[in-house]
Amino acid sequence: MIKKRLYTPGPTPVPEQIMLTMAEPMIHHRHPEFQEILTSVNENLKYLFQTDNGVMTLTSSGTGAMEASVANILSKGDTAVYVNGGKFGERWGEILQAYGLNAVEIVTEWGIPVPPDRVVDEIKKNPDTKAVFLTHSETSTGTATDIKSIADAVHKYNNDIVVVVDGITSVGAMESRMDEWDLDIVVTGSQKGLMIPPGISHIALSERAWKRAEKSDLPNYYFDLKAAKKALDKNDTPWTPAVTLFIGLEKALEMLREEGIENVWARHQKLADAIRSGCKALGLKLLSSSPSNALTAVYVPEGVEFKKFNSIIKQKYGITVAGGQGHLKGKIFRISHLGYYDELDMMTMMAALERTLAEVGADIQMGAGLTAAQEIFVK
Amino acid sequence: MIKKRLYTPGPTPVPEQIMLTMAEPMIHHRHPEFQEILTSVNENLKYLFQTDNGVMTLTSSGTGAMEASVANILSKGDTAVYVNGGKFGERWGEILQAYGLNAVEIVTEWGIPVPPDRVVDEIKKNPDTKAVFLTHSETSTGTATDIKSIADAVHKYNNDIVVVVDGITSVGAMESRMDEWDLDIVVTGSQKGLMIPPGISHIALSERAWKRAEKSDLPNYYFDLKAAKKALDKNDTPWTPAVTLFIGLEKALEMLREEGIENVWARHQKLADAIRSGCKALGLKLLSSSPSNALTAVYVPEGVEFKKFNSIIKQKYGITVAGGQGHLKGKIFRISHLGYYDELDMMTMMAALERTLAEVGADIQMGAGLTAAQEIFVK
Numbered sequence: 001m002i003k004k005r006l007y008t009p010g011p012t013p014v015p016e017q018i019m020l021t022m023a024e025p026m027i028h029h030r031h032p033e034f035q036e037i038l039t040s041v042n043e044n045l046k047y048l049f050q051t052d053n054g055v056m057t058l059t060s061s062g063t064g065a066m067e068a069s070v071a072n073i074l075s076k077g078d079t080a081v082y083v084n085g086g087k088f089g090e091r092w093g094e095i096l097q098a099y100g101l102n103a104v105e106i107v108t109e110w111g112i113p114v115p116p117d118r119v120v121d122e123i124k125k126n127p128d129t130k131a132v133f134l135t136h137s138e139t140s141t142g143t144a145t146d147i148k149s150i151a152d153a154v155h156k157y158n159n160d161i162v163v164v165v166d167g168i169t170s171v172g173a174m175e176s177r178m179d180e181w182d183l184d185i186v187v188t189g190s191q192k193g194l195m196i197p198p199g200i201s202h203i204a205l206s207e208r209a210w211k212r213a214e215k216s217d218l219p220n221y222y223f224d225l226k227a228a229k230k231a232l233d234k235n236d237t238p239w240t241p242a243v244t245l246f247i248g249l250e251k252a253l254e255m256l257r258e259e260g261i262e263n264v265w266a267r268h269q270k271l272a273d274a275i276r277s278g279c280k281a282l283g284l285k286l287l288s289s290s291p292s293n294a295l296t297a298v299y300v301p302e303g304v305e306f307k308k309f310n311s312i313i314k315q316k317y318g319i320t321v322a323g324g325q326g327h328l329k330g331k332i333f334r335i336s337h338l339g340y341y342d343e344l345d346m347m348t349m350m351a352a353l354e355r356t357l358a359e360v361g362a363d364i365q366m367g368a369g370l371t372a373a374q375e376i377f378v379k
Numbered sequence: 380m381i382k383k384r385l386y387t388p389g390p391t392p393v394p395e396q397i398m399l400t401m402a403e404p405m406i407h408h409r410h411p412e413f414q415e416i417l418t419s420v421n422e423n424l425k426y427l428f429q430t431d432n433g434v435m436t437l438t439s440s441g442t443g444a445m446e447a448s449v450a451n452i453l454s455k456g457d458t459a460v461y462v463n464g465g466k467f468g469e470r471w472g473e474i475l476q477a478y479g480l481n482a483v484e485i486v487t488e489w490g491i492p493v494p495p496d497r498v499v500d501e502i503k504k505n506p507d508t509k510a511v512f513l514t515h516s517e518t519s520t521g522t523a524t525d526i527k528s529i530a531d532a533v534h535k536y537n538n539d540i541v542v543v544v545d546g547i548t549s550v551g552a553m554e555s556r557m558d559e560w561d562l563d564i565v566v567t568g569s570q571k572g573l574m575i576p577p578g579i580s581h582i583a584l585s586e587r588a589w590k591r592a593e594k595s596d597l598p599n600y601y602f603d604l605k606a607a608k609k610a611l612d613k614n615d616t617p618w619t620p621a622v623t624l625f626i627g628l629e630k631a632l633e634m635l636r637e638e639g640i641e642n643v644w645a646r647h648q649k650l651a652d653a654i655r656s657g658c659k660a661l662g663l664k665l666l667s668s669s670p671s672n673a674l675t676a677v678y679v680p681e682g683v684e685f686k687k688f689n690s691i692i693k694q695k696y697g698i699t700v701a702g703g704q705g706h707l708k709g710k711i712f713r714i715s716h717l718g719y720y721d722e723l724d725m726m727t728m729m730a731a732l733e734r735t736l737a738e739v740g741a742d743i744q745m746g747a748g749l750t751a752a753q754e755i756f757v758k
Contacts, residue, residue: 004404006404006405006406006407008407010619011405011406011407011408011619011622012405013404013405014404014405019401019402019403019404020402022398022401022402022623023395023398023399023401023402024398025383025385025392025393025398026385026390026391026392026393026570026576027385027390027699028385028387028390028699028701029390029577030701031693031699059438059439059440059443059577059578060438060439060443060601061438061618061619061620061621062618062619063600063601063618063619064438064439064601064618067600067601071598094600095600098598098599098600098603099598099600100598189619191619191622197405197621197622197623197624198408198438198619198620198621198622199438199578199579199620199621199622199623199624200578218598219450219477219478219479219597219598220477221442221446221473221474221477221478222439222442222443222446222602223601224477239440239441239442239443240389240390240440240441240442240568240570240577241440241577241578242440242576242577242578242621242624243390243570243576243577243578244401244576244578244623245576245578245621314410320406320407320410322407322409
């Protein structure tokens with residue numbers, strides 16, 4: 001018997017009770033039974049985002065909401081600064097370029113977050129900058145960026161600049177306070193901290209962002225956020241929504257609200273600490289200098305072939321982890337602690353990790369990772 | 380006990396076995412277990428579309444695939460003709476206008492399809508026309524358009540013009556043969572003939588359409604069909620797909636293939652015939668002069684208030700039908716026979732319809748609708 005367990009940073013495991021609720025008979029999205037779901041979802045998303053702004057839910061994966069941020073805010077010829085510290089930071093640049101905008105890139109080494117000064121310096125060099133595009137938790141490297149300090153520094157320098165945050169693996173995992181931190185756009189996806197399957201994404205805009213949206217002249221239709229906001233205000237959606245995912249979302253948000261957002265963040269912190277402590281005790285090297293609480297990126301030990309490691313942990317132990325992307329392919333593996341995980345899930349992971357590493361010939365002390373992880377939880 | 384039954388033209392009822400398969404533990408979309416699903420889905424979608432072209436699946440509702448048709452094919456300043464015979468034909472115009480294109484409208488009365496000549500005449504008046512946008516089955520009126528004859532007439536007049544078909548409520552319900560009929564783009568959605576929940580859409584392009592796509596200069600990213608095609612050719616998706624819906628899609632396509640596409644079309648024809656025959660026997664007036672086999676739009680009898688009718692059929696009999704849209708709001712109701720319905724489902728519907736009509740004071744002969752429907756099935 002091989003039990004299958006998913007430890008990838010999206011999709012993340014979905015609670016069984018949510019899966020079964022989503023399997024209930026189909027309902028129609030323009031009828032009262034769906035409007036009740038929307039009422040609950042829209043209220044609890046504001047709590048999740050820590051904002052009084054309405055949070056719109058789009059039927060698309062997170063990339064769609066990222067594109068909506070660009071296509072609704074900027075205008076032809078606009079300059080925008082983006083930080084590329086991994087595959088998802090790079091994506092901001094690709095979207096900006098797809099719309100023919102003047103995309104100013106700040107490259108950081110993968111695993112090292114951008115310091116606020118560097119963002120402000122780049123804006124100074126490009127005084128026409130209308131928006132800054134950031135990644136709160138870079139999923140390709142497991143790196144957290146201090147978006148609070150960046151938003152603060154940017155707005156102090158020029159209060160008209162819109163700060164856009166890819167919160168796809170951070171919302172519901174790491175402290176993120178849209179209003180208090182003065183973030184202008186926050187985007188997330190359903191298959192991450194929200195613990196439901198992929199297929200919907202969420203986006204909220206500050207007053208500053210909506211003002212800029214008024215002037216935007218880039219073409220869009222499906223991702224027209226003005227249409228989405230108008231529908232939201234009527235407790236509706238502009239297009240046919242992914243009904244079953246909204247049903248799951250309602251339940252997931254209720255779970256998060258019941259736990260309390262600060263407790264959710266603290267849980268992720270503890271799970272991340274335990275995995276990192278366990279990995280270090282096994283002599284493994286972590287990639288990031290500023291690790292995200294959503295996932296931990298770990299270098300494959302020297303002399304070990306990733307493919308062999310991955311094949312054993314997957315085939316023999318039923319565990320799916322994520323590999324490296326881009327130039328880190330084959331060099332790292334990524335363990336998720338994002339979403340529906342508890343402390344014992346981390347022990348399960350650590351147990352499989354120790355056994356797999358031993359079987360691929362890594363020089364580790366069996367039990368050291370488990371003991372170190374356990375100590376984090378019981379201290 | 381009130382059993383709930385959905386008779387709306389999208390979402391349509393989802394087979395229970397598909398709902399439960401979608402509720403299985405989450406899998407990751409870049410791993411072999413998902414690639415197996417893609418292999419099956421991509422092969423069977425070609426069968427469904429009756430095409431050798433690859434069919435791309437986007438994580439969006441049908442409107443997203445409609446926008447992709449426009450944004451990937453046309454270029455700035457291009458002229459396109461579209462037929463507006465209802466809410467979804469109108470949508471083609473809205474999308475074309477959102478991209479600043481020269482959108483030439485052909486308006487037809489709701490319920491009456493456009494004749495091929497009229498499309499060609501409009502092209503003659505606008506010799507720069509690059510594409511024609513049609514609606515095979517207009518869901519707001521339940522009207523079928525003869526896209527085969529239109530595609531034929533358009534291509535005979537000018538073989539470079541791209542014929543784009545919204546097949547959202549026709550694919551999997553009405554005869555539609557992409558290659559044989561020389562259709563250039565066909566679009567559909569998941570929550571219609573495909574019998575799964577909303578959240579994904581499907582689009583295929585002919586060689587003629589791909590040639591035009593090479594020249595297109597409109598901005599897009601999430602809906603970039605070149606990226607989608609590149610991913611499709613590697614049995615992959617460009618962005619995170621709606622995993623559970625793909626799992627459902629695999630099962631639904633297997634069911635359709637097992638039944639045989641001609642049999643699926645014939646089943647819809649028979650269900651539609653029975654509903655129409657039953658309605659007529661009750662003295663009801665149908666809206667469309669060319670009814671679609673996906674749904675039947677029926678005028679609310681004189682003296683009957685739609686709200687009261689709808690409240691009884693929904694609250695007392697558990698049946699959800701669709702009302703009218705636009706200027707037909709309150710004037711018609713729409714009965715779906717699209718997707719996972721069999722002959723007995725139509726009898727259930729007819730039984731509830733007769734009782735509801737009697738209860739709102741319509742002058743009908745109880746049993747007449749049932750008898751007429753039954754005759755269609757047993758003849």
